[in-house]
Amino acid sequence: xxxxxxxxxxxxxxxxxxTRRDILARLARGPASVTExxxxxxxxxxxxxxxxxxxxxxxxxxxRKEGRRRICEMKGEALTPAVHWLEEQRGLWQGRLDxxxxxxxxxxxxxxxxxxx
Amino acid sequence: xxxxxxxxxxxxxxxxxxTRRDILARLARGPASVTExxxxxxxxxxxxxxxxxxxxxxxxxxxRKEGRRRICEMKGEALTPAVHWLEEQRGLWQGRLDxxxxxxxxxxxxxxxxxxx
DNA sequence: GGATTACTTAGCTGCATGGCTAAGTTTGAT
DNA sequence: ATCAAACTTAGCCATGCAGCTAAGTAATCC
Numbered sequence: 001x002x003x004x005x006x007x008x009x010x011x012x013x014x015x016x017x018x019t020r021r022d023i024l025a026r027l028a029r030g031p032a033s034v035t036e037x038x039x040x041x042x043x044x045x046x047x048x049x050x051x052x053x054x055x056x057x058x059x060x061x062x063x064r065k066e067g068r069r070r071i072c073e074m075k076g077e078a079l080t081p082a083v084h085w086l087e088e089q090r091g092l093w094q095g096r097l098d099x100x101x102x103x104x105x106x107x108x109x110x111x112x113x114x115x116x117x
Numbered sequence: 118x119x120x121x122x123x124x125x126x127x128x129x130x131x132x133x134x135x136t137r138r139d140i141l142a143r144l145a146r147g148p149a150s151v152t153e154x155x156x157x158x159x160x161x162x163x164x165x166x167x168x169x170x171x172x173x174x175x176x177x178x179x180x181r182k183e184g185r186r187r188i189c190e191m192k193g194e195a196l197t198p199a200v201h202w203l204e205e206q207r208g209l210w211q212g213r214l215d216x217x218x219x220x221x222x223x224x225x226x227x228x229x230x231x232x233x234x
Numbered sequence: 235g236g237a238t239t240a241c242t243t244a245g246c247t248g249c250a251t252g253g254c255t256a257a258g259t260t261t262g263a264t
Numbered sequence: 265a266t267c268a269a270a271c272t273t274a275g276c277c278a279t280g281c282a283g284c285t286a287a288g289t290a291a292t293c294c
Contacts, residue, residue, distance in 0.1 A: 012133035016126055017282085021202070028209035035240060045241075047283050068240050068291040076210035079203055085138070086200050092145035093193035134252090152270060162271075164253050171251095185261040185270050 006059045011082050014058035019043070020051045024074060027061060031073035123176045128199050131175035136160070137168045141191060144178060148190035 014020055023037055038048045052072060055061045059078040063070050131137055140154055155165045169189060172178045176195040180187050 008138065009133055009135060012129050016129035016133055018126060019282090021125065024206055025209075028206045028213070030213055033240085043282095044284060046243085046285085049242075050282075065241095070241070074206075074210050076207055076214075079207055083200070083203050083207070086196055086203070089141055089145045089191075090193055090196055090200070092142075093191050096145070096147055097193075136252095150270085160252095161254060163255085163273085166271075167252075182271095187271070 005081070006057070006078075008081060008085055010058045011060070011078070014054055014060055015082070017051065017054075019048070020055055023051060023055060023072075024060060027072060027074040028076070031071050033066075033069040033071055035069070037072065122198070123174070123195075125198060125202055127175045128177070128195070131171055131177055132199070134168065134171075136165070137172055140168060140172060140189075141177060144189060144191040145193070148188050150183075150186040150188055152186070154189065 015024075019041065022041070026032060026037060034045075034049060034052060037052070038045055041048055052061070052063070056063055056072075059075060061072050061074055063072045065071075132141075136158065139158070143149060143154060151162075151166065151169060154169070155162055158165055169178070169180070173180055173189075176192060178189050178191055180189045182188075
């Protein structure tokens with residue numbers, strides 16, 4: 001369905017950088033050009049552009065050329081595989097804890113009731 | 118409150134590796150020793166251990182020595198900062214889309230009603 | 235048309251990461 | 265006491281990543 005879907009590797013790697021997370025956080029509020037995004041970052045523009053490119057490669061943003069400016073905007077859907085994976089692991093983990101709770105609860109009930117036979 | 122809380126950098130970096138995600142997914146089902154975790158991974162044990170160590174450094178797992186074995190278990194809470202960050206960005210992004218919807222809806226209503234004055 | 239803006243390309247550097255082998259060390263089994 | 269299992273340490277290597285400067289190109293502005 002999606003044109004391409006970058007791996008969790010690519011996704012998490014893209015999110016592992018403060019600069020890139022900043023960019024994303026800014027774009028969550030709305031589109032911006034590269035120079036606008038760059039403002040406030042103490043970093044040479046080419047280095048900064050690399051980060052933008054990596055976000056694009058990860059499918060987290062899309063960019064288009066408008067005159068001499070490159071406009072970037074966020075693709076929020078791209079986050080879902082990451083969220084899903086996280087929720088899944090958390091679910092399994094919680095499930096285990098709950099089952100452990102049940103187990104302990106049963107032990108306690110057994111003790112209160114005393115041995116039956 | 119937490120003993121230490123690793124940065125989002127550390128967290129997302131730890132999640133950016135398939136081997137490490139595998140380990141985590143396995144541990145979500147319950148504790149295991151290093152050798153148990155290692156089984157099925159075509160990789161030398163020392164290399165594998167490095168991954169375990171990185172997960173531990175990220176606070177995603179805890180390990181303790183039991184005799185000659187090292188037992189690992191998942192610390193599911195450690196995932197929450199990552200989940201929170203993701204949800205926050207998604208929220209902002211969705212919010213923007215919704216406001217845009219409202220805007221379009223208003224335009225349409227204006228058109229249907231016709232200009233008032 | 236010439237200057238300025240906004241990237242873009244190219245090429246370099248230092249350091250971190252992910253992998254390996256070989257050689258310990260500690261603990262458990264016999 | 266010896267042997268095997270389960271790590272653990274040490275040291276090496278190739279690649280990738282984040283940063284830089286310098287120089288180029290394309291669109292606007294004056």
